[in-house]
Amino acid sequence: MTQIDISNNEAWFVTGSQHLYGQETLDQVADHSREIAEALNGSDLIPVKIRFIPTLITPEAILNLCLEANNNVHCIGIIAWMHTFSPAKMWINGLKVLQKPMVHFHTQFNRDIPWSEIDMDFMNLNQSAHGGREFGHICSRMNIKRKVVVGHWKEENVIKRIGTWSRAASGWNDLQGARFARLGDNMRQVAVTEGDKVEAEMKLGFSVNGYGIGDLVEVVNEVTEKEIDQLVQVYMDCYEVVPELQQTGNKYSSLREAARIELGMRSFLEQGDFKGFTDTFEDLYGLSQLPGIAVQRLMADGYGFGAEGDWKTSALLRAMKVMTAGLEDGCSFMEDYTYHFHPDGHKVLGAHMLEICESIASGKPSCEIHPLSIGGKADPVRLVFDVDPGEAINVSLVDTGSRFRLLLNEVVTVKPEQPLPKLPVARVLWEPKPNLDIAATAWILAGGAHHTCYTKSLSTECIEDFAEIAGIELLKIDDQTSIGQIKNEINWNQAYYQLK
Numbered sequence: 058m059t060q061i062d063i064s065n066n067e068a069w070f071v072t073g074s075q076h077l078y079g080q081e082t083l084d085q086v087a088d089h090s091r092e093i094a095e096a097l098n099g100s101d102l103i104p105v106k107i108r109f110i111p112t113l114i115t116p117e118a119i120l121n122l123c124l125e126a127n128n129n130v131h132c133i134g135i136i137a138w139m140h141t142f143s144p145a146k147m148w149i150n151g152l153k154v155l156q157k158p159m160v161h162f163h164t165q166f167n168r169d170i171p172w173s174e175i176d177m178d179f180m181n182l183n184q185s186a187h188g189g190r191e192f193g194h195i196c197s198r199m200n201i202k203r204k205v206v207v208g209h210w211k212e213e214n215v216i217k218r219i220g221t222w223s224r225a226a227s228g229w230n231d232l233q234g235a236r237f238a239r240l241g242d243n244m245r246q247v248a249v250t251e252g253d254k255v256e257a258e259m260k261l262g263f264s265v266n267g268y269g270i271g272d273l274v275e276v277v278n279e280v281t282e283k284e285i286d287q288l289v290q291v292y293m294d295c296y297e298v299v300p301e302l303q304q305t306g307n308k309y310s311s312l313r314e315a316a317r318i319e320l321g322m323r324s325f326l327e328q329g330d331f332k333g334f335t336d337t338f339e340d341l342y343g344l345s346q347l348p349g350i351a352v353q354r355l356m357a358d359g360y361g362f363g364a365e366g367d368w369k370t371s372a373l374l375r376a377m378k379v380m381t382a383g384l385e386d387g388c389s390f391m392e393d394y395t396y397h398f399h400p401d402g403h404k405v406l407g408a409h410m411l412e413i414c415e416s417i418a419s420g421k422p423s424c425e426i427h428p429l430s431i432g433g434k435a436d437p438v439r440l441v442f443d444v445d446p447g448e449a450i451n452v453s454l455v456d457t458g459s460r461f462r463l464l465l466n467e468v469v470t471v472k473p474e475q476p477l478p479k480l481p482v483a484r485v486l487w488e489p490k491p492n493l494d495i496a497a498t499a500w501i502l503a504g505g506a507h508h509t510c511y512t513k514s515l516s517t518e519c520i521e522d523f524a525e526i527a528g529i530e531l532l533k534i535d536d537q538t539s540i541g542q543i544k545n546e547i548n549w550n551q552a553y554y555q556l557k
Contacts, residue, residue, distance in 0.1 A: 063227045065106065069110050073112070073192065090140060103216065108132075140184075142184050149195065152195070163208075164206075229262075232372065236330060240272075240340070288319065334355075336364070388512040389417045449468050460529065
């Protein structure tokens with residue numbers, strides 16, 4: 058798999074009007090629409106292409122446009138703007154069939170009212186203020202899920218919000234038809250890594266299928282010594298390889314075996330056109346060591362991953378990998394591992410046995426080998442690193458039994474208070490918002506998983522947009538969260554989704 062590139066995705070800029078205004082006004086509408094579309098398309102804040110669509114002024118044109126958008130593989134959604142008044146009944150049939158995400162862009166061409174020159178001709182042309190309300194009415198009456206962005210089209214914050222939506226829409230688009238491989242089953246007796254894979258395919262668009270570990274081992278055993286030589290050299294060039302894994306070290310054979318596993322896993326995933334995978338340390342027959350550096354590097358290349366058979370986290374991580382395409386700081390599989398309950402400040406140490414993505418690493422990772430106290434296999438090779446401070450989010454996808462729920466906690470990544478010389482895994486230290494006591498209580502009350510996806514690249518708004526597009530529940534834990542509020546929200550949502 059090549060690095061994820063969403064620059065060829067398209068958001069279609071659609072303008073609504075009607076015949077009533079006459080050709081001169083419609084020509085001005087077209088000019089204004091094109092100028093806005095070109096400005097958005099040229100903005101670095103929007104990572105996808107903005108495709109200009111000629112003004113829609115009839116029900117037939119609207120319907121055909123929506124059908125075309127549905128069938129276009131590059132179209133991730135539409136940006137709808139009502140320049141003038143576009144009677145909303147014209148949009149009914151189109152909106153009924155539209156399957157792509159939508160932004161209702163409530164803007165207008167002019168920024169300011171031209172106080173000394175404004176006349177009825179100006180008012181006749183610039184009717185977005187109430188034209189957008191007409192469009193909003195029919196969307197709400199039809200229960201059309203969409204993002205509403207209000208503000209002038211030249212404002213940076215307005216453009217940024219459209220860019221954020223385009224990342225969420227790209228993540229959603231990538232999941233439609235995506236295939237995830239479950240190598241072996243999930244970790245025995247674990248509840249949260251299970252779930253309804255059929256419902257996931259119906260609701261979220263991706264499929265999950267199981268494969269015996271022997272299917273992978275067969276491909277691993279086909280890897281040649283020459284291929285291993287080449288990958289080992291990549292390790293030497295990219296990482297600080299400890300002496301015992303060097304060619305003269307007593308663990309050099311373990312490094313070569315880790316390379317063999319990576320090459321085999323990569324080949325298996327490419328052959329099956331998979332976008333993510335899971336494994337479990339309880340099902341490794343035929344592999345000499347639990348994949349460590351292999352999983353870390355595959356995640357860095359854009360694959361989703363979930364440990365212990367956690368296919369939901371694998372799919373979510375892949376979607377978030379797409380959302381973060383082109384951004385710094387990366388995105389990784391994560392787990393709340395242990396707490397720091399010091400009176401001066403409570404913190405969480407995030408880590409996993411091996412599988413934290415190098416895309417979030419601070420500096421050059423160290424390539425090391427250490428024993429793994431569970432699994433009964435040979436010592437696995439892994440990358441060890443810390444993560445730079447900064448605002449971040451942890452996101453989890455869980456199956457509540459009646460629906461899928463996204464749970465998000467805003468956190469602040471901090472530097473470890475002291476070195477961690479004996480901790481043989483990649484790690485992140487953070488302070489949850491509003492604090493660990495409330496955050497952990499809220500997470501547990503909401504049934505949140507112990508596996509998450511961690512990133513400093515995405516905002517809460519992007520995950521909100523994704524949840525809106527997917528039509529699934531989102532619970533946020535942030536500075537404003539209280540236990541009373543989260544309990545109420547859980548109860549209200551339960552009632553809402555049961556009625557829905």
